[in-house]
Amino acid sequence: MSHYDAIIIGAGMSGLGAGIRLAMFDKRVVVLERHYVWGGLNSFYQYKGHQFDVGLHAMTNYAERGAKGLPLTRLLKQLRIRWDELDLHQQGHSAVSFPGAKLKFSNDFELLRSEVATAFPDQIDGFDALTTAVREFNELDLTAPTLNAREIVESHISNPMLVDMIFCPLMFYGSARENDMDWDQFVVMFKSIFFEGFARPQAGVRHILKLLIDRYRKAGGELRMKTGVQRVLHENGRAIGVELDNGETLTADTVLSSAGLVETEKLCGAASLAARAGQRPAPQGKLSFTETINVLDKPAREIGIDETIIFFSNTERFNYAKPDALCDTSSGVICMPGNFDLPEPPNDHLVRITNIANFDRWNELKRNSGADIPVRAEADARTGMSAPPDAYNTAKREWYTRSCDHVLGHIPDFRPHTKLVDMFTPRTIRHYTGHEGGAVYGSPTKRRTGASGIEGLYIIGTDQGFLGIIGAMLSGISMANRWVLQRDNATVETT
Ligand SMILES: Cc1cc2nc3c(=O)[nH]c(=O)nc-3n(C[C@H](O)[C@H](O)[C@H](O)COP(=O)(O)OP(=O)(O)OC[C@H]3O[C@@H](n4cnc5c(N)ncnc54)[C@H](O)[C@@H]3O)c2cc1C
Numbered sequence: 001m002s003h004y005d006a007i008i009i010g011a012g013m014s015g016l017g018a019g020i021r022l023a024m025f026d027k028r029v030v031v032l033e034r035h036y037v038w039g040g041l042n043s044f045y046q047y048k049g050h051q052f053d054v055g056l057h058a059m060t061n062y063a064e065r066g067a068k069g070l071p072l073t074r075l076l077k078q079l080r081i082r083w084d085e086l087d088l089h090q091q092g093h094s095a096v097s098f099p100g101a102k103l104k105f106s107n108d109f110e111l112l113r114s115e116v117a118t119a120f121p122d123q124i125d126g127f128d129a130l131t132t133a134v135r136e137f138n139e140l141d142l143t144a145p146t147l148n149a150r151e152i153v154e155s156h157i158s159n160p161m162l163v164d165m166i167f168c169p170l171m172f173y174g175s176a177r178e179n180d181m182d183w184d185q186f187v188v189m190f191k192s193i194f195f196e197g198f199a200r201p202q203a204g205v206r207h208i209l210k211l212l213i214d215r216y217r218k219a220g221g222e223l224r225m226k227t228g229v230q231r232v233l234h235e236n237g238r239a240i241g242v243e244l245d246n247g248e249t250l251t252a253d254t255v256l257s258s259a260g261l262v263e264t265e266k267l268c269g270a271a272s273l274a275a276r277a278g279q280r281p282a283p284q285g286k287l288s289f290t291e292t293i294n295v296l297d298k299p300a301r302e303i304g305i306d307e308t309i310i311f312f313s314n315t316e317r318f319n320y321a322k323p324d325a326l327c328d329t330s331s332g333v334i335c336m337p338g339n340f341d342l343p344e345p346p347n348d349h350l351v352r353i354t355n356i357a358n359f360d361r362w363n364e365l366k367r368n369s370g371a372d373i374p375v376r377a378e379a380d381a382r383t384g385m386s387a388p389p390d391a392y393n394t395a396k397r398e399w400y401t402r403s404c405d406h407v408l409g410h411i412p413d414f415r416p417h418t419k420l421v422d423m424f425t426p427r428t429i430r431h432y433t434g435h436e437g438g439a440v441y442g443s444p445t446k447r448r449t450g451a452s453g454i455e456g457l458y459i460i461g462t463d464q465g466f467l468g469i470i471g472a473m474l475s476g477i478s479m480a481n482r483w484v485l486q487r488d489n490a491t492v493e494t495t
Helices: 013-024 071-079 109-119 121-136 149-156 160-172 183-196 205-218 261-268 270-276 359-367 391-405 426-433 468-485
Strands: 002-009 029-032 044-047 050-053 088-090 094-098 101-105 199-201 222-224 229-235 238-244 249-257 288-296 309-313 327-335 349-357 376-378 418-424 457-459
Touching: 002 013, 002 238, 002 468, 013 029, 013 071, 013 205, 013 468, 044 205, 050 205, 071 183, 071 468, 094 160, 101 109, 101 160, 109 121, 109 183, 121 149, 121 160, 121 183, 149 160, 149 183, 160 183, 160 309, 160 327, 183 468, 199 205, 205 222, 205 468, 229 249, 229 261, 249 468, 261 457, 288 391, 288 426, 327 391, 349 391, 359 391, 359 426, 391 418, 418 426, 457 468
Parallel strands: 002 029, 002 249, 029 222, 094 309, 249 457
Antiparallel strands: 044 050, 088 199, 094 101, 229 238, 238 249, 288 349, 288 418, 309 327, 327 349, 376 418
């Protein structure tokens, strides 16, 4: 039987970050991944010669080369990656677009501030006060009490639509809670989107993943693909290893799990884990997404779309909640990856649209629709996909059309230029993450210290509470530092 210093469940961003860190310190470490591709939610695929990213719109947390004290700088230092190896290219500008109001923002925070001052002159003092509160809050204090962000934001800003315009991007890119966020989560997202901003490599998420996998392997880490963990083994309140889907047993001093809190509890036997932590079992997250991907026959800028990303709501009050219907297309995110300042033209000109969706309803439709037939096809004229006429595929076609129609108040009509489409539903999110209910940002309950209730088993990634590519990697790194390297008295610089 193989014994490791650490077993890591999941080869997403957090698992790879943790793995590199431990392998760099000569720990015997294995990353176990159920899929045949790495990256988790930030994975990639190919279809009809086109390369698509599963999740990536943008890397948040942009930092200039050598910028001090920022998350990206800390991450690079911890993983010993050079800034230019990431091949980052900044956004032009993005926007939050609501009925009758639009706020542009870029990687220069002054643009957003001046937009608020112009569009909401009576709110700018409150906005400045909120900005100061965000700047002064130490989101790395893992023991800080959990506060409701909405209460704090509303104590500074009295215009309800401006409140929702601020929340909209932060929720879409990282809230597991409906219509509110934990204050520490709000601060993390505010800093990463509005203070630091967006960038992306020319080749998308593949580039980042290749860098991480190469670094991990060179440092001596072991990676086992198509290797699911069936159970976490524990004795007398201490994790001792895992049992794999094929029945094989691996033992370890420490297990780091990026499978999600609800899912990790299940791997241990939910009742025992929650009871040991003196808590009720973690609630499953309710929020999931659909995403439509449109390949255009020309650059988005040539049809008059200048923004890199637009966070929109078609109603003055933004409702970030699980819809009763299959999707809620009244709000969403529109991403034009070709509108980053890329040195070369992208392979494809894309418009990606994300909407909030109801996992249970999509799942029910699929169960009643028989075989799992992928719905990707050449766009027929402007209506989207040709697909077998079962209920699931019919719904995909219908909601694809609605999703595209409902962004037209925010961008010019791109539909006549669509030559290929794809769409994923909450089932895809479950497929890539293993999260119950396709919960994109995991459980609303986070374990900020990583403690699971079982000694030697720690939560990393989404359900530790740090999201996005940079956040998830930093989560893996900081938990590896805290629970393995510092415990073993290695001299490590912490995040
Ligand atoms: C539509 C969409 C767009 C996004 N866009 C961006 C973006 O533009 N920028 C950004 O920074 N972030 C973005 N995100 C968020 C980002 O993808 C996540 O925050 C991040 O990838 C989470 O990483 P993770 O390691 O915590 O978890 P995951 O990515 O969920 O990885 C967990 C891994 O564990 C594996 N696993 C689970 N259970 C088991 C098991 N029992 N055995 C073995 N393996 C298992 C899974 O297969 C998976 O590979 C987006 C998310 C979505 C859904």
